[in-house]
């Protein structure tokens with residue numbers, strides 16, 4: 001297992017291009033199972049989670065190929081099985097996103113229940129309630145979910161929580177169901193809108209994506225399409241913190257500024273200078289910052305996927321900062337590691353109280369999950385001395401060329417295999 005060795009890097013400077021969104025492309029790859037025709041997806045970040053999803057499509061009988069390392073061609077002309085490999089399911093929770101499309105296309109799916117996850121139990125009850133409402137008969141046997149339906153029929157579905165994955169799975173099943181489906185209290189994340197745009201370009205009839213009620217009229221057949229993935233708002237947020245925590249100046253290209261509003265608002269509140277322009281976003285770290293409070297919420301609230309990175313910044317923001325995590329039950333795994341680097345943080349239930357310190361110090365730390373790993377890398381850039389970050393496969397799951405991009409801005413970072 002590799003590690004990153006990071007030295008205090010001083011102020012980062014330069015331009016960085018944000019890659020296509022990991023969380024948008026994963027459901028879109030799953031959605032290619034809905035047609036036997038060819039689909040081409042552009043600006044696909046070639047990272048581990050994407051490669052797992054690609055392998056999953058191949059395992060089911062689909063054909064895939066890369067073009068110029070950015071476009072992914074997928075044609076699921078024939079699907080040879082309806083059981084999803086246990087190994088692939090356990091490698092990545094997002095594998096569960098093939099349940100909806102496989103059920104719609106093949107009338108059956110057998111898929112492993114996602115196992116535990118470091119950031120919480122992450123059940124799939126809302127996905128299953130939605131698929132059951134569309135007429136699937138669902139049983140659970142030997143750790144697998146087995147869903148079957150002679151035909152899916154549109155229904156009114158109310159989600160108890162606006163789950164991103166459940167909204168996506170239900171959308172992908174409903175586009176081929178008979179009649180109209182209404183999903184209420186659904187997720188409104190930009191990735192939902194991107195999936196909706198992809199499905200619409202395949203011939204699906206969808207209204208209301210990006211609002212809390214999505215209406216879908218089922219069609220008999222979907223066709224192949226060509227689509228470009230939206231920029232990754234979480235990667236953008238991470239580079240915003242890289243500029244802020246090092247007191248540098250970084251220009252982000254390929255961003256949708258609207259998707260970054262919660263992060264921009266919180267950074268400005270802390271004193272970071274942000275300029276919005278046609279070509280992108282300029283972030284200038286302040287020499288003096290003010291403490292802030294953050295509460296994670298579904299979009300357009302502050303994203304849970306940026307909580308860990310912001311928390312790193314707050315460890316060196318003078319005063320008392322408060323971070324409350326409401327989306328996941330156990331998402332403070334980075335805190336003990338930041339404390340090892342000299343941070344002053346207390347956890348009280350779902351909140352972290354952070355007293356800003358003048359300086360973090362480098363040491364050996366471990367990435368417990370994707371965003372926690374990124375948070376430690378950001379902390380390491382500003383810490384004195386050398387920090388070694390272990391278990392970096394978590395970071396490779398979700399950041400495209402992260403270390404190269406940071407190096408191009410002046411970061412002193414080495415990957416040791």
Ligand code: UD1
Pocket residue numbers: 022023024026094120121122123124125126127128161162163164165166191304305327328329
């Ligand atoms: C997606 C993102 C993830 C992000 C999360 C929240 C992808 C591939 N992953 O994950 O990066 O952190 O949205 O923005 O897009 N829940 C239930 N029952 C369910 C489903 C979810 O109780 O059936 C709960 C979860 O345990 C969690 C909350 O709902 O507490 C949010 O989960 P959800 O929105 O479903 O996240 P994911 O789609 O798994």
